[in-house]
Each structure stands twice: as structure tokens, then as C-alpha cells.
Amino acid sequence: MGKIKYRYNPKTCKYEPWYLRGKALQDQIAIFITLSLVLGGIFYFGYSKNFDSLDEQILKKKNLTLKVEWQILEERVQAAYAELNTLIDRDDKNYRVILDSSPLSPEIRQSGVGGSEKFNTEDIKDYPSVMSGYANLEKLKHTVDVEVQSYKELNSILKERVSMWASRPAIQPINNKQLERLHMSYGSRFHPIFKRYMDHKGLDFAADNGTPVYATGDGKVIMVYFSASYGNVIYLEHGHGYETRYAHLSRFAVKEGDVIKRGHVIGYVGSTGNSVSAHLHYEVLFQGSHVNPINFFQRDLNNKEYERLIEAGSIDAKVLD
Numbered sequence: 001m002g003k004i005k006y007r008y009n010p011k012t013c014k015y016e017p018w019y020l021r022g023k024a025l026q027d028q029i030a031i032f033i034t035l036s037l038v039l040g041g042i043f044y045f046g047y048s049k050n051f052d053s054l055d056e057q058i059l060k061k062k063n064l065t066l067k068v069e070w071q072i073l074e075e076r077v078q079a080a081y082a083e084l085n086t087l088i089d090r091d092d093k094n095y096r097v098i099l100d101s102s103p104l105s106p107e108i109r110q111s112g113v114g115g116s117e118k119f120n121t122e123d124i125k126d127y128p129s130v131m132s133g134y135a136n137l138e139k140l141k142h143t144v145d146v147e148v149q150s151y152k153e154l155n156s157i158l159k160e161r162v163s164m165w166a167s168r169p170a171i172q173p174i175n176n177k178q179l180e181r182l183h184m185s186y187g188s189r190f191h192p193i194f195k196r197y198m199d200h201k202g203l204d205f206a207a208d209n210g211t212p213v214y215a216t217g218d219g220k221v222i223m224v225y226f227s228a229s230y231g232n233v234i235y236l237e238h239g240h241g242y243e244t245r246y247a248h249l250s251r252f253a254v255k256e257g258d259v260i261k262r263g264h265v266i267g268y269v270g271s272t273g274n275s276v277s278a279h280l281h282y283e284v285l286f287q288g289s290h291v292n293p294i295n296f297f298q299r300d301l302n303n304k305e306y307e308r309l310i311e312a313g314s315i316d317a318k319v320l321d
Helices: 022-050 054-098 106-110 128-167 303-315
Strands: 005-009 014-018 187-190 197-200 203-206 212-214 219-227 231-239 242-252 265-269 279-286 289-291
Touching: 054 128, 106 128, 128 231, 219 242, 231 265
Parallel strands: none
Antiparallel strands: 005 014, 187 197, 203 279, 212 265, 219 231, 231 242, 242 265, 242 279, 279 289
């Protein structure tokens, strides 16, 4: 209950309760309202200057969250660039060197990489950090696409190389671990039967009758027949320009059309055709021309064995066909 005010009444000579009425009451109310509005305005102005509104606080919190997420995204982009550069380095300096393929040129890697003009729209042109981030992502995406295509190309090259390496004649056609059976008779030599100098387009391996003869590379049997000069002979087509021939066999272990792998037994040593003793006559052709088979034995020999093979074959130059 409010405090009661009293005023002296000279007529009654007493202090009587006094209440605001009329204009005095209105003035008091107006003063109270005015002071309340002034104080409220001062409070609101001070609060708005020193404190954010609820909506502003929510937006600032969202903005802070977005900044943190943006920073994390940038760090991930940089990490992706680092990993991608490692793959590119391996691509150019390791894999393509091994596969004897030229590295991708900088022009190919940079082709199609645009600037930030494609992001220069009305929506984000006033936000350079956003435009820069999107430009980096676009560049990263393009670089990844180029590298994916490069690795697909490497995979195709690898498959071709594996096929070529498997098909290329690369081992000795008979078991010659002691390296004593080879006769270095490639080139012009005196024929033991015709008694005149003739080209000898292969190498001779002395071996007992019935010794297994091995395919020196993956391939397909294209001829199996008896020749007056070669005797029983097998022709293998290896692809990639390579062909091998195995002559003077005692018998065959394959037939025309067979697909064989390196090391597969295809026949057995004999002395059929123009031959003076049991041996294998072995030829290698590349793109239709004869080449010295001695150049294709490195796969199953180390350097010292290879040198010893040549030395042993050179010492015994006896011609067998």
C-alpha cells in the first residue's frame, strides 16, 4: 500500500489525507512516463551498443562455425594437393621411366585449367576468399581428372608391356645351366654337309636325343611340319614382331594353333633333316628379319653367366648343321 500524504487544513485546523487529483495527477503521470521512456531509451541504446541481439548472436555463431569449416576445407585441399603431387611425381619419374614412356607435358597437365572468372558472378564477386577457394577446387579437380586418365594410360601401357615381356624370347630353349651346350655358329660358316660357306641364321645347342625343348616366350604355334633341311621344325608366333623356330626335333609335343606359355615343352631334341648329330637349331626373328638369339638369354642368366655363356660358345664353334 502506497504511503499516505497529509496536508494541513486551516479550516478544520487538522492534517487531513491528501490525494493527487485532476491536473496535478496528470502532470505526475506525464512526468513518470517521460522519465520511463528516457531511461528505457538510454538503456536500449547502451545495450544495443554493447550487446548483440539474439539474431546477431546466432548469425555470429553460424559465421564462426563456417569459418572453422572453411579452414578445415582449405587444409584438406592442401593435403589433397600434396598427395596428388606425390602421385604425379611417381607417375613421371618412376612408372613412366620403368615403362619407357614419356612423362606428360606441362601443357597437357595445365590444359583446361581456367582462372576464377567462371566464379565471377554477382553472388560471390564481393567475396575474394570464396572465389579463390572455388578456383583452387576447380584446379584440383582438373588435375585429378588428368592424373586419373594418366594412370589409365599407364595401366594400358603396363598390360601391353607385360604381354610383350612375356612374349619376347628371353630364355634358353633347352636346359643349359652349365652353359656348355651352346655352339656360337650364328652368321657365315662352313656347312658340314654341303662343304661350302653358308649363312647360319640360328644357334645350335648340343643335347642328347629326346632332351626337352622349351618355348622361349608366350606365343602361338603357327607351323609344325617336316622340312628337308630343318627336319622336324616348329614355328612360334609371339606377337610384337617376334617369331622363333626350333629345328631338327625328334618329335613334337604341340600342334598348329596351340597357345603356349614360356617354358612350355614343345618338342624334343633330335637329328632330323640336314644334321650331323643330335642338337637343337634355334632361330629368332624380329619383324621378319633374323637376329642373333644370344641377345635374348639375359632373363635366366646373370651378367657373369651371360659372359661365360658367350665365352663357352665361342671356344667350341663346331657346326652341327
